[in-house]
Amino acid sequence: MEALVTPLSSPLVAVPLKHYPSSSSPLTTSLSFFQKPHKYLNHRIQNSKFGNFLDLIPENKSTPIEFDVNWLDLSHKPLLDVIIIGSGPAGLCLAEQVAQHGIRVCCVDPDPLSMWPNNYGSWVDELSSLGLDSCFDKTWPMASVHIDDHKTKYLDRPYGRINRKMLKMKLLDGCVSNGVRFHKAKVWKINHQEFESSVVCDDGNEFKASLIVDASGFASSFVEYDKPRNHGYQIAHGILAEVEEHPFDLDKMLLMDWRDSHMGNEPNLRVMNSRFPTFLYAMPFDSNLVFLEETSLVSRPVLSYKEIKSRMVARLRHMGIKVRRVIENEKCLIPMGGPLPVIPQPVMGIGGTAGLVHPSTGYMVARTLALAPILAQSIVECLGSTRMIRGQQLYHRVWNGLWPVERRLTREYYRFGMETLLKLDLKGTRSFFDAFFDLNPKYWHGFLSSRLSLMELAMLSLSLFGHSSNSSKFDIVTKCPVPLVKMMGNLVVESV
């Protein structure tokens, strides 16, 4: 994808995250991004068999970001307050925020300047509220949801594709300005003593700090759990593709297409899809360039990747979408829900390691960017110049800073949302979203962006029940009691 991005023309200005100037309105399209791919790539155009794109080789080769960061000086023993493992969105954002208060921070990552691999989308208002609305490749003023062949909902809420190169450069720039050091290595092990910890890296180096923060993503083994991790999983196959033509409106992104008419000639797929449905997510950039992703919103056990790809082939064929070139592809696997890590514990977490992914949607970037300054504040209160709170007290303060009781309680509700979705078949899922997107926007916006209070979530539930069809009410009454009871139990445990 980065081959399609024109380099940033203006130098980045060093300002704290909350105060980035917004250089364009939320609905502005960065046209430079959408130049025809062949101007930048010199690959042979390979047409896929009608509708089947799986034999096309993705063309994009990820190139590292060119950026001068401050590397950790190994010539003498480094003095560090905080070591952050990982330089994904979570790690960089936290590093920038903590370091701006004079705390000595080092980010350790096998490749701190590599391009982030994932395609990120977000509601525009979520990044705008952080002053980051210039970090979109493209925005769409509306989103649409096909409930079935006869019903489509139009959502009056702008959505955007995050320009991950720009976002990463902004965060790196903030890190550099605030004095964050970087070290290129993989962390193997963390050792703890009473008031400090150390990370052991695969290059043989060991560094000490008062606090280690694990921002190494979902696969981390550093953060501990004391309850069974009964995740649901979002799994998806996505392609950024040049197509001959496509049927999508250019002024709307397609949030969900639950239609299954493409399975008319595929009885096996249809049976499985009726029980474990998938939808198409599409971001049309122009009449030939589109990001397409066949997605299982949540399943447990995880739906097979092969099944997802077969459904996508059938769908694109039915829609008459001929893929000329696959510019980029992604396999998306996101663990969702499950319990929070042990709170507190000596390793702090942020992002995928800290339960921040939305249990019912799989989204996380905007929320992490919003919560990083809050966690940073807790760290600064402990390690800032005027105080020195370390060891158990520090771990207690930082974990509770990120996960105060109210936030844990609302997460239980979002987990309940996920458990409910897991129980719904295609028919139930359609009815659910039909009612969900009829709610007062305050509720569905707030639910998808994790910003409702417990009381608002209770109101949402009542309203959702009121908007539901009779069959949906039946589903709720028959399928939800077990998850509901579990949620109530968890709420009690979390609140004592």
Ligand SMILES: Cc1cc2nc3c(=O)[nH]c(=O)nc-3n(C[C@H](O)[C@H](O)[C@H](O)COP(=O)(O)OP(=O)(O)OC[C@H]3O[C@@H](n4cnc5c(N)ncnc54)[C@H](O)[C@@H]3O)c2cc1C
């Ligand atoms: C394909 C995909 C698409 C997604 N799309 C969206 C989306 O559209 N919107 C959204 O909000 N969310 C999305 N998510 C969910 C979530 O926002 C992302 O997974 C996000 O990248 C998580 O950020 P992170 O910083 O926690 O971890 P990561 O982005 O995974 O970054 C972790 C970093 O840590 C490094 N690392 C790992 N192990 C070590 C180690 N031992 N030592 C040192 N460094 C290490 C890695 O190299 C990496 O650089 C998506 C997830 C996936 C997988």
